[in-house]
Amino acid sequence: MELYVHIxxxxxxxxxxxxxxxxxxxxxxxxxTYALISEIESYKERFSEETITSIYIGGGTPTFxxxxxxxxxxxxxxxxxxxxxxxxxxxxxxxxxxxxxxxKIYRHMGVNRLSIGLQSANEDELELLGRIxxxxxxxxxxxxxxxxxxxxxxxxxxxxxxxQTWNKLSNTIKKVTYLKPEHISCYSLIIEExxxxxxxxxxxxxxxxxxxxxxxxxxxxxxxxxxxxxxQLLEEKGYHQYEISNYAKEGKxxxxxxxxxxxxxxxxxxxGAASLIDEVRYTNVRDISSYIEKCxxxxxxxxxxxxxxxxxxxxxxxxxxLRMNKGVVRQEFFDVFQITVEAVFGKVIKKNEAQGLLMxxxxxxxxxxxxxxxxxxxxxxxxxx
Amino acid sequence: MAxxxxxxxxxxxxxxxxxxxxxxxDRLIERTGLLTEREMQSQVLDNMDxxxxxGITIKSQAVRLIYKANDGEEYILNLIDTPxxxxxxxxxxxxxxxxxxxxxxxxxxxxxxxxxxxNVYLALDHDLEVLPVINKIDLPSxxxxxxxxxxxxxxxxxxxxxxxxxxxxxxNIDSVLEQIITELPAPTGDASAPLQALIFDSLYDxxxxxxxxxxxxxxxxxxxxxxxMMATGAEFELVEVGYFGAGQFIPCDELSAGMVGYMxxxxxxxxxxxxxxxxxxxxxxxxxxLPGYKKVNPMVYCxxxxxxxxxxxxxxxxxxxxxxxxxxxxxxxxxSVALGFGFRxxxxxxxxxxxxxxxxxxxYNLDLVTTAPGVVYRVHKTDGEMIELTNPxxxxxxxxxxxxxxxxxxxxxxxxxxxIGAIMDLCQERRGIYVSMEYMxxxxxxxxxxxxLNEIIYDFFDALKSRxxxxxxxxxxxxxxxxxxxxxxDILINHExxxxxxxxxxxxxxxxxxxxxxxxxxxxxPRHLFEIPIQAAVGSKIIARETVxxxxxxxxxxxxxxxxSRKKKLLEKQKEGKKRxxxxxxxxIPQEAFMSVLKLDED
Numbered sequence: 001m002e003l004y005v006h007i008x009x010x011x012x013x014x015x016x017x018x019x020x021x022x023x024x025x026x027x028x029x030x031x032x033t034y035a036l037i038s039e040i041e042s043y044k045e046r047f048s049e050e051t052i053t054s055i056y057i058g059g060g061t062p063t064f065x066x067x068x069x070x071x072x073x074x075x076x077x078x079x080x081x082x083x084x085x086x087x088x089x090x091x092x093x094x095x096x097x098x099x100x101x102x103x104k105i106y107r108h109m110g111v112n113r114l115s116i117g118l119q120s121a122n123e124d125e126l127e128l129l130g131r132i133x134x135x136x137x138x139x140x141x142x143x144x145x146x147x148x149x150x151x152x153x154x155x156x157x158x159x160x161x162x163x164q165t166w167n168k169l170s171n172t173i174k175k176v177t178y179l180k181p182e183h184i185s186c187y188s189l190i191i192e193e194x195x196x197x198x199x200x201x202x203x204x205x206x207x208x209x210x211x212x213x214x215x216x217x218x219x220x221x222x223x224x225x226x227x228x229x230x231x232q233l234l235e236e237k238g239y240h241q242y243e244i245s246n247y248a249k250e251g252k253x254x255x256x257x258x259x260x261x262x263x264x265x266x267x268x269x270x271x272g273a274a275s276l277i278d279e280v281r282y283t284n285v286r287d288i289s290s291y292i293e294k295c296x297x298x299x300x301x302x303x304x305x306x307x308x309x310x311x312x313x314x315x316x317x318x319x320x321x322l323r324m325n326k327g328v329v330r331q332e333f334f335d336v337f338q339i340t341v342e343a344v345f346g347k348v349i350k351k352n353e354a355q356g357l358l359m360x361x362x363x364x365x366x367x368x369x370x371x372x373x374x375x376x377x378x379x380x381x382x383x384x385x
Numbered sequence: 386m387a388x389x390x391x392x393x394x395x396x397x398x399x400x401x402x403x404x405x406x407x408x409x410x411d412r413l414i415e416r417t418g419l420l421t422e423r424e425m426q427s428q429v430l431d432n433m434d435x436x437x438x439x440g441i442t443i444k445s446q447a448v449r450l451i452y453k454a455n456d457g458e459e460y461i462l463n464l465i466d467t468p469x470x471x472x473x474x475x476x477x478x479x480x481x482x483x484x485x486x487x488x489x490x491x492x493x494x495x496x497x498x499x500x501x502x503x504n505v506y507l508a509l510d511h512d513l514e515v516l517p518v519i520n521k522i523d524l525p526s527x528x529x530x531x532x533x534x535x536x537x538x539x540x541x542x543x544x545x546x547x548x549x550x551x552x553x554x555x556x557n558i559d560s561v562l563e564q565i566i567t568e569l570p571a572p573t574g575d576a577s578a579p580l581q582a583l584i585f586d587s588l589y590d591x592x593x594x595x596x597x598x599x600x601x602x603x604x605x606x607x608x609x610x611x612x613x614m615m616a617t618g619a620e621f622e623l624v625e626v627g628y629f630g631a632g633q634f635i636p637c638d639e640l641s642a643g644m645v646g647y648m649x650x651x652x653x654x655x656x657x658x659x660x661x662x663x664x665x666x667x668x669x670x671x672x673x674x675l676p677g678y679k680k681v682n683p684m685v686y687c688x689x690x691x692x693x694x695x696x697x698x699x700x701x702x703x704x705x706x707x708x709x710x711x712x713x714x715x716x717x718x719x720x721s722v723a724l725g726f727g728f729r730x731x732x733x734x735x736x737x738x739x740x741x742x743x744x745x746x747x748x749y750n751l752d753l754v755t756t757a758p759g760v761v762y763r764v765h766k767t768d769g770e771m772i773e774l775t776n777p778x779x780x781x782x783x784x785x786x787x788x789x790x791x792x793x794x795x796x797x798x799x800x801x802x803x804x805i806g807a808i809m810d811l812c813q814e815r816r817g818i819y820v821s822m823e824y825m826x827x828x829x830x831x832x833x834x835x836x837x838l839n840e841i842i843y844d845f846f847d848a849l850k851s852r853x854x855x856x857x858x859x860x861x862x863x864x865x866x867x868x869x870x871x872x873x874x875d876i877l878i879n880h881e882x883x884x885x886x887x888x889x890x891x892x893x894x895x896x897x898x899x900x901x902x903x904x905x906x907x908x909x910x911p912r913h914l915f916e917i918p919i920q921a922a923v924g925s926k927i928i929a930r931e932t933v934x935x936x937x938x939x940x941x942x943x944x945x946x947x948x949x950s951r952k953k954k955l956l957e958k959q960k961e962g963k964k965r966x967x968x969x970x971x972x973x974i975p976q977e978a979f980m981s982v983l984k985l986d987e988d
Contacts, residue, residue, distance in 0.1 A: 188940065210908035211933070220912070224938040244940050260949070274948045281950055306950065316949065319956065355914060374914065376939040380959040 001050040001277075002259045003081065005036070005073065006270030007062040008288060011097065015130035015200075018192035020272040020286055021060035032271075032288065033069040035295035037076040039269050042298070044080040047267065052081050054088040054256040057111070062091050063098035067105050074109040083110075088255045090115055090154075095133035095141040103148030113254070114145050115154040115185075121172040125161050130196070135175065142179055152252060154183035159226045161189050162201065162216040169226050170233060177237040182252035186230055187245050188223070224373070244323050244375060261320045263313070279313055281306045310337065311384040314344055319379035322358075327366025341365065348381045390643040391571045392458060395600065396516075397465040397480050399504035400490035401497075401858075405520040408552040409490055409561070410448075410466055416558050417450040417462070447483075447586075447598060447629045447645060454566045462565060463628075463645040465585075478507060479660060483585040483600035483645055486514040486569030488561070489542075493519045493527035493549070496535045498799060498858050505540055516568045517544045518561055523551040539825075574642030579671040580604035580612065582640075582664040589709050593624070595652040596634070599664060600645050602675060607639035611667035612650070615674040619657040620667050621650035683715050683731025684792070684863070685738055685758045685842050686775040688885060689745070690727030692752035692965065692976055697726045703749035704728060707741060714741060719776060723885045723969050724754055724979070729776050732758075735842050754967075754976045756885045760839045763790040763866050777887040780873045783924060790866040792838040795820075797860050802828050804853040811852055815840035816891060835864060837891070874899055876906065877920040877927075881970045885979055896928050902981070903931040909978035912936035917972055 009029055010021045024032075055077065062070065077083065090113040091106060103114075120126055121135045133141075145153060155176050159169060176184060191197050191205050198205075204217040211220060218226060231241060239247035246257065259266060268275045272286040283304040285291050294301045308316070314337055321328035333341045342349065349365060352358035357371030357378050371378050400406040450462040465480045481487065487508040491501060508515050517536050519529050529549050536544040548564060550557040586598040606612065606626055613620045627636035628646040640646045652658055663674040691700045701718075708714045715731035732738040738758060745751045762774040765787045774780060796817070800808050805822070812819070812834045820833035836845075841861070849857050872895050876886035886906075890898050899921030906919050910933050921929040941955060966973035 190941070209911075211912065212908060221934070221937070227938055227940075274950070276949070283948075283950065304950075316953070319953075320949065357914075372940070374936055374939040376941055376956065376959060377914065377936070380956040380963075383953075383956055383960050 001047065001052055002256055002264055002266035003052050003055045003077070004256075004266055004268040004270075004273055004275075005055065005057045005062075005077075006268065006273045007057060007059040007065050008032070008271045009059065009064050010061045010094070011064055011132050012130070015128075015196040016189060016191070018195050019060070020288075022288075024288070026066070028288070028292075029065060029069060031292050033065070033072055035292040036073060036270050038295045038298070039301060040073075040076045040080050043267060043269075047081060050082065052077075052083045052087055053264075054259060055083070055090070056256045057089075057091040059092050061094045061097050061117075063093040063102065063106075067102050071105070071109065078110075088113055090254065090256055092117065093141065093145070094131075095138035098141060098144070100144040100148055103145050103150065107149045112150075113152040113154070114150045115156065115183075116141060116145070116181075117156045118172075118176065119156060119158045120161065120168070121175040122168050125164070125168065125172075128162060129158075139179070142181075152183070153181045154185055154254065155179075155181045156185045156187065157230075158187050158189050159230050160218055160223045162204075164218055164226060166226060166229055169230055173230060173233050173237070177234070177239070183246070183248040183254060184234060184239055185246050186234065188227060191217070228373070240325075242325050244372065258324070261323050263317055263320060275302075279308045281308065313337070315382050315384050318345060318382040322365075322367050322375065322379060322382075325366065325372070327364045330363050330365065344384075345382060352378050352381065388461065388641060388644065390573070390576075393461045393463070393572055393643050394486065394565050394569050395463045395465070395484045395572055395643070395645050396486040396488060396565060396569055397484045397508075397513075398488045398490055399501075399508055400520075401492070401495075401501040401504075404490050404492040404495070404498070404501070405552045406490050407466070409488070409518070409520060409550070409558075410464060412552050412555055412558045413450060413462075413464060413562065414448060416555075416562065417452045449628045449630065449635075449645070452562050452566070455563060456566075460566055461644075462562075465645065478511075479585045481508055481511040481513060482583055483598075484511070484513055485572050486516060486565070488565070489515050489517045489536075489540075490520050490552075491517060491532055491536060493522045493529045493532055494524050496528075496532045497539050502539070503860055505542075514569050515540075515542055516564055517542055517547040519544075519547050519549045520552050522549045523554055523556065572643030574601070574603045576605050576641040576643075578603040578642070579669050580606055580610075580664065580666040581671040581675060582606060583675045584614075584658060584660050584662050584664060586660060587658050587709055589706055590649075593649045593651070595649070595658050595709070597648050597650075597652070597658050597664070598646075599640075599648060601640045601642050603642050603671065604666065605639050605641040606648060606664070606666075612648075612664050613667040613670060614658060614662050615665055615670075616659055616662040617657050619652075619654075621652060621657075623648055623650050625649045683713065683761075684734055684838060685732045685760060686729055687732075687738060687758040688719060688721060688724065688727055688756035688776070689716075689730050689742070690721065690724040690754045690756075690885075692754055694725045696751060699749065700728065700745070700751055700753075703745050703751060704730070706749075707744060711741070713737065721756075721778075721885045723883050723967050723974070724756070727754075731775065735846075754979050756979050757888050758842055759888055760792050760842060762792075762871065762889055765789065774889070777873055777889050778884045780889070788868055789871045791869045791871060793864040793867050794836055794838050794841065794861040795864045796834045796836045796841070798832040798834070798849070798857055799825070799859075800830060800832060800853055800857040802830065804856055805830055805832065807852040808832060808849065808857055811845075811848055812836065815845060836861070837867075837869065838863075839889070839891075872923045874902070875922045876902060877918075877922060878906070878910070878974065879917045879970050879972045880920075881972075882922075883969050883974070895923050899923070899929040903929045905981040906978055907931040907933055909975055909981050910972070911975070913972060915971075 008020045009024060012023060013021060089111045091111045092115045094117045118138050119129055119131060123134055157172050157176060191201050201217055204214045207214050208217060208220060213219060234247045238249060241247050242253050265277050266275060267277060271284060271288055271291050273284045275282040282302045284301045285303045291301055317333060318328060330341055349358060349360060353360060357368055359366055359368050367375060367378060398406045398410060447463060447465045450464060452460045452462055454460055465483055489505055491497060505515060519532050521527060522529055533544045536542055548557050548560040550561060581603040582599040582601045584597055584599050588596050590596055606623060608623050608625055610623045611620060612623060625636050626640045626646060626648045627634050634647055665671045691697055704716045713733050716728040719729045720726050732741060742753060742755060745753060759777060764772045764774050764781060766781060766785050767787045798808055815836055817834040817836045820835060822830050822832050824830050846859060849859055870892040871889050872892050874888055874890045874895055875882050903919045903921050912933055912935060914936055916935045917933040919931045920927050941952060963973060966975050
């Protein structure tokens with residue numbers, strides 16, 4: 001089983017961000033820490049037989065939380081769960097938070113993988129995004145992490161930013177690859193409703209949908225070129241794509257994330273966290289005060305429970321599995337569901353194969369390069385009615 | 386209980402849109418104590434949601450008020466509300482036939498508008514006595530003296546004693562009620578003569594069947610009577626007669642000559658009771674039917690299709706029910722390659738179309754795809770035959786066409802001085818032929834143009850409002866048909882003709898409209914995995930082209946913290962979206978695209 005821990009705190013909210021996070025004050029951060037610990041404790045008995053194979057501390061900015069509070073959370077995790085010796089333990093970090101001392105303590109707690117949110121190496125883009133850091137600050141954070149002993153580091157970058165050109169994007173990629181992180185996540189910017197970016201760029205979003213010229217956001221063709229050229233340059237620099245937006249050096253793929261695509265059961269704790277346990281998807285409450293109040297009065301924080309039918313599970317298995325370049329292994333599908341993938345999805349597979357979007361070879365079913373570019377189109381066809 | 390005819394007044398209120406007709410009606414209802422203030426919901430008579438939202442009256446409504454006049458007598462006032470918009474003239478005419486008098490409401494600031502005149506003439510046509518009332522005198526810009534002069538000069542009605550009121554605040558409402566008694570005539574007619582009653586409206590109730598609204602001209606009707614519809618020949622036994630409360634039906638013993646009320650007779654078939662027909666006694670019939678209403682012909686046609694093909698029977702039932710109390714609505718089944726089974730529907734105008742469409746969607750919960758509206762063209766074939774074309778797809782081969790004609794209108798546009806130039810430009814662009822201009826007073830002029838109907842049906846009114854900053858008002862009358870150079874513009878998507886997108890257009894504007902149509906469709910049709918050409922063609926000649934490029938990227942990158950359900954929702958939305966599209970060849974066309982021709986002049 002995997003464990004996800006959500007830390008909903010940030011120095012300030014970025015303009016494109018629609019995740020659950022905010023600054024709050026230190027009192028609230030402390031109360032949240034203890035609420036989180038009591039949620040963790042509440043699962044002790046239920047999962048006493050399970051082994052945690054990976055832990056992911058996400059946010060927000062986990063490294064913005066006071067180190068002493070983080071220490072308490074780790075203590076709770078290790079006291080209440082059985083964590084495998086070789087578990088991958090990742091923590092997210094934003095430049096400008098954390099310090100050499102803090103990184104050393106995280107290492108000591110057991111964190112063995114650090115994911116740093118850079119997003120861009122260009123100062124104008126960082127400002128536009130509402131990031132608190134400069135590229136120099138990122139470089140400092142990166143070097144301190146190395147000094148503290150992190151030998152598995154991911155750097156997040158983004159494509160499709162407003163006014164982004166290939167010059168700017170390639171500058172970011174070149175500067176990042178020069179530092180030789182083990183892993184690079186390359187996300188396309190999505191303008192989510194309810195964010196400041198949505199208000200600023202919603203007209204452009206509409207224009208882009210209608211295939212009209214845009215002002216700030218790259219138009220559909222430019223966006224595709226940026227994404228495609230980033231893919232090529234990253235490959236050239238020795239990072240192979242193993243999932244739609246993830247690139248890694250050989251053997252440095254993120255085990256935790258692969259777990260999501262392979263539908264390994266996971267427990268999510270903290271504000272708004274999602275879980276998949278015994279074919280039920282749970283979601284925690286998304287309001288921080290009710291989260292804390294519920295934890296303090298020993299109530300369940302889960303507000304949504306979706307039981308997955310076998311059909312749901314098979315659909316998920318396909319559309320999540322296809323996110324990975326290796327795709328879905330036929331035999332594994334059969335082992336899980338006791339039915340062949342052809343018997344369930346034969347028609348869809350054939351149709352997409354004919355369109356050159358999907359390939360079936362070597363016992364696997366996977367997206368072609370072209371299919372990867374239009375993955376949503378293919379995946380939506382794997383939904384069963 | 387016989388009612389003394391001299392104590393009855395049947396009247397309606399006519400006005401230009403927004404001059405306060407419905408507010409005055411509310412005030413009269415309130416003042417006569419039919420409803421307590423607590424029961425009053427603003428604008429009682431506009432009882433459709435749609436009417437209240439848009440602030441317009443679409444359907445006629447009737448209500449009976451009891452008023453104790455200054456002479457100490459109690460009077461029965463039957464108020465029949467009428468719609469104000471040009472598209473609903475037909476409804477107005479129906480209501481007027483049930484009345485003996487009309488209150489003309491004129492805005493004290495705006496004075497006489499195009500629709501004021503049109504309604505007054507309608508009322509005079511029906512031999513109604515007209516009582517002018519000047520409303521909104523509480524407005525700072527009110528100028529009642531000028532309006533009085535206008536009424537006397539333009540309409541020729543004495544207006545010196547017209548009540549000056551504010552329907553909003555309730556000021557001087559009593560003087561309106563008094564003048565209804567003193568100025569409007571009581572009905573005439575012999576209660577013992579053979580029955581003669583005019584049907585002016587009806588509605589369908591699932592429990593009692595059709596409820597027929599009627600005005601008794603001669604004779605008496607009561608429950609148990611055997612009656613006959615003179616036009617349809619159908620005979621019924623009356624189950625109930627009664628009059629109108631506010632939003633409710635109140636049964637009574639009998640309706641006698643001069644009265645307005647309703648009757649039910651377990652009538653299940655909506656076609657048996659035609660609005661405008663005369664009800665008479667089956668045993669002692671009258672000699673002649675009352676003159677019915679002027680038959681109206683739809684001016685605008687469009688195709689209406691259920692978004693979900695399985696809902697076709699529901700759409701048919703809904704149209705049948707709507708037609709029951711909206712005789713101007715016409716429909717007949719048609720099929721389209723792209724849209725499947727639907728109906729070609731005829732309307733009085735674009736607002737009428739709009740209202741019907743919204744009522745179908747709201748009251749009958751239907752999701753509709755509507756094709757571009759068009760007018761009725763006359764196609765004269767070389768073999769001498771003339772066909773009235775309501776669906777562009779039925780246009781004969783050009784080699785069989787001798788010539789075509791299109792309907793023209795006499796348009797009157799009232800506009801303030803500053804915008805005359807802009808409005809003349811607009812009429813010019815719409816192929817208008819200038820007739821005359823006269824100054825109504827120093828600051829306003831009446832422009833007269835002859836315009837092709839097809840140039841004003843989609844967005845002329847909007848363009849007029851925007852170019853005059855809302856200061857122009859517009860009215861039109863059918864003029865007749867004129868010969869015109871017309872062609873059918875076809876749209877090909879991925880080399881396949883889409884019948885539902887064809888329309889008839891003036892030859893010289895075909896290129897321009899074809900080009901705009903292609904541009905618009907390019908925006909509406911999402912990228913597919915392959916390139917899609919969109920072409921406009923006249924006959925076999927391609928006159929414009931756009932291309933929807935092939936989709937190259939569609940990925941959702943972030944899938945955070947294992948929050949799969951969000952991603953799933955997105956994929957489901959994508960799949961749902963595809964279901965709602967119409968498949969033509971291997972291209973999926975969003976339903977909105979079929980309406981896009983309407984928005985060609987937006988930019």
